[in-house]
Amino acid sequence: MSWTNERVELLKKLWGDGLSASQIAGELGGVTRNAVIGKVHRLGLSGRAKSSSSSAKPRRPRTTASPASQSAPKRPQTQPQTQGSAALKMEPTPAPVAEVQPVAEPIADVVPMSKRATILTLTERTCKWPIGDPATDDFYFCGQVSEAGVPYCPYHCKIAYQPVADRRRSANNKTSVAQAS
DNA sequence: CCCTGATTCGC
DNA sequence: GCGAATCAGG
Numbered sequence: 001m002s003w004t005n006e007r008v009e010l011l012k013k014l015w016g017d018g019l020s021a022s023q024i025a026g027e028l029g030g031v032t033r034n035a036v037i038g039k040v041h042r043l044g045l046s047g048r049a050k051s052s053s054s055s056a057k058p059r060r061p062r063t064t065a066s067p068a069s070q071s072a073p074k075r076p077q078t079q080p081q082t083q084g085s086a087a088l089k090m091e092p093t094p095a096p097v098a099e100v101q102p103v104a105e106p107i108a109d110v111v112p113m114s115k116r117a118t119i120l121t122l123t124e125r126t127c128k129w130p131i132g133d134p135a136t137d138d139f140y141f142c143g144q145v146s147e148a149g150v151p152y153c154p155y156h157c158k159i160a161y162q163p164v165a166d167r168r169r170s171a172n173n174k175t176s177v178a179q180a181s
Numbered sequence: 182c183c184c185t186g187a188t189t190c191g192c
Numbered sequence: 193g194c195g196a197a198t199c200a201g202g
Contacts, residue, residue: 003194020185035195037186042193046187 001030003039015040027128 003011007028014024021040022033040046127142 022184032195033186034197038188038193038195041187 008039008043011036011039012043012045015045 001007010028011024014027015021015036019027020033021036025031025033025036028036129142131140131142
């Protein structure tokens with residue numbers, strides 16, 4: 001996957017927000033944390049050297065011939081992107097639904113244009129459910145703000161949504177985010 | 182061990 | 193420019 005403007009912007013924002021490289025990688029999907037860090041440096045916004053104790057590290061010669069048996073756990077992108085038809089027409093700010101049913105649907109058409117969010121307008125409390133393909137310009141976030149102050153919205157149930165913090169732990173085993181029962 | 186970011190360097 | 197491999201450190 002390439003670094004599109006959208007992805008770079010998201011990278012900048014998340015990095016600026018203090019998220020870790022692995023978390024950002026998880027958000028972006030399709031990239032490893034190394035890729036994220038590498039990009040961050042190339043963009044010149046690293047500036048995060050905490051214990052920069054000795055910045056001089058004797059790099060050891062790297063011969064491409066390292067891994068004879070190396071499995072590259074590439075993490076394919078796993079952003080939930082449901083689409084379909086649907087029947088979900090709730091008001092913009094509905095009362096909190098106690099038990100949200102796993103909806104599996106129509107996200108794309110559901111979010112009103114005026115409520116959509118870009119990476120630049122997301123906050124801690126907005127629903128960050130990604131909609132569309134991050135690799136294209138047809139991409140935005142749900143952006144709904146719940147009454148409870150949690151990043152869930154009526155459109156994307158909390159069962160399916162996992163906060164970033166929880167998500168990164170399972171980055172490896174990579175179960176689909178939307179698969180919780 | 183887990184994680185973090187930093188760096189190098191083959192591609 | 194990209195990112196795996198690697199390092200140094202918490």
